[in-house]
Amino acid sequence: MKTIRVGNIFDQNCPARTVLDRVGDKWSVMVLIVLAEQKRLRFTQLKDHINGVTPKVLTQSLRAMERDGLINRHIYAEVPPRVEYDLTKLGKSLLKAVSTLASWSEDNVSEIMKARAKYDRGSAG
Amino acid sequence: MKTIRVGNIFDQNCPARTVLDRVGDKWSVMVLIVLAEQKRLRFTQLKDHINGVTPKVLTQSLRAMERDGLINRHIYAEVPPRVEYDLTKLGKSLLKAVSTLASWSEDNVSEIMKARAKYDRGSAG
DNA sequence: CGGAATCCATTATGATACTG
DNA sequence: CAGTATCATAATGGATTCCG
Numbered sequence: 001m002k003t004i005r006v007g008n009i010f011d012q013n014c015p016a017r018t019v020l021d022r023v024g025d026k027w028s029v030m031v032l033i034v035l036a037e038q039k040r041l042r043f044t045q046l047k048d049h050i051n052g053v054t055p056k057v058l059t060q061s062l063r064a065m066e067r068d069g070l071i072n073r074h075i076y077a078e079v080p081p082r083v084e085y086d087l088t089k090l091g092k093s094l095l096k097a098v099s100t101l102a103s104w105s106e107d108n109v110s111e112i113m114k115a116r117a118k119y120d121r122g123s124a125g
Numbered sequence: 126m127k128t129i130r131v132g133n134i135f136d137q138n139c140p141a142r143t144v145l146d147r148v149g150d151k152w153s154v155m156v157l158i159v160l161a162e163q164k165r166l167r168f169t170q171l172k173d174h175i176n177g178v179t180p181k182v183l184t185q186s187l188r189a190m191e192r193d194g195l196i197n198r199h200i201y202a203e204v205p206p207r208v209e210y211d212l213t214k215l216g217k218s219l220l221k222a223v224s225t226l227a228s229w230s231e232d233n234v235s236e237i238m239k240a241r242a243k244y245d246r247g248s249a250g
Numbered sequence: 251c252g253g254a255a256t257c258c259a260t261t262a263t264g265a266t267a268c269t270g
Numbered sequence: 271c272a273g274t275a276t277c278a279t280a281a282t283g284g285a286t287t288c289c290g
Contacts, residue, residue, distance in 0.1 A: 101148065184252085185283095
């Protein structure tokens with residue numbers, strides 16, 4: 001536990017795994033971003049902002065994120081029903097951490113692409 | 126493009142997606158960590174360090190990582206054959222970025238768990 | 251030894267339709 | 271409107287076996 005602070009990722013209930021899994025989920029990250037930009041959205045608005053997501057899958061991500069305390073779900077007992085989502089402090093904090101990684105990506109994507117081209121040249125072409 | 130630097134993650138060939146997908150892969154992150162600690166390992170050593178991975182899946186991760194320029198694959202034309210892996214500069218750099226996220230996880234996991242307990246109490250119990 | 255090939259189980263993802 | 275239920279399919283994950 002001295003070199004890098006990554007710890008026991010091999011353990012099933014490792015903290016890092018929890019987060020890495022969520023970050024690896026395409027839709028969750030999109031929800032994070034959209035909510036950061038739009039502050040507060042209803043289910044359908046969210047769905048419209050996130051191109052191509054189906055209600056089922058969106059619901060799954062939303063539920064998981066709510067469970068982890070990343071977003072709030074505000075229910076209004078009206079008819080037709082209204083439900084709004086927004087980020088919690090924790091959610092905003094996570095987005096910041098993720099955007100660090102996104103920055104790394106942008107800084108290094110050209111090198112990655114270069115490596116891929118080289119690899120593919122060697123294997124196939 | 127002003128608030129947070131995340132960009133066009135909705136685009137299929139978005140840089141961030143590339144990296145996020147890789148980071149979301151359990152085994153790749155483990156390979157990153159193990160190689161950071163052990164510097165250079167043979168295929169079987171790697172497999173032994175990473176508990177529970179099968180050769181097929183390990184090979185897949187290794188190939189993908191090699192293709193992205195994250196690891197080097199050194200082949201020795203001996204018999205029995207010997208192949209060794211180590212991190213490239215890019216791979217080390219990525220691990221650093223990932224460990225930032227891991228730190229975030231450790232800092233916030235208790236809050237996440239608290240949120241989960243609360244959520245589960247409300248839903249089921 | 252380092253994988254490639256094969257096969258199977260499980261899960262993830264999605265389209266579609268329906269309901270409180 | 272905000273989901274849930276159902277069904278179909280695809281993509282992984284993994285066990286196992288075999289080969290250069």
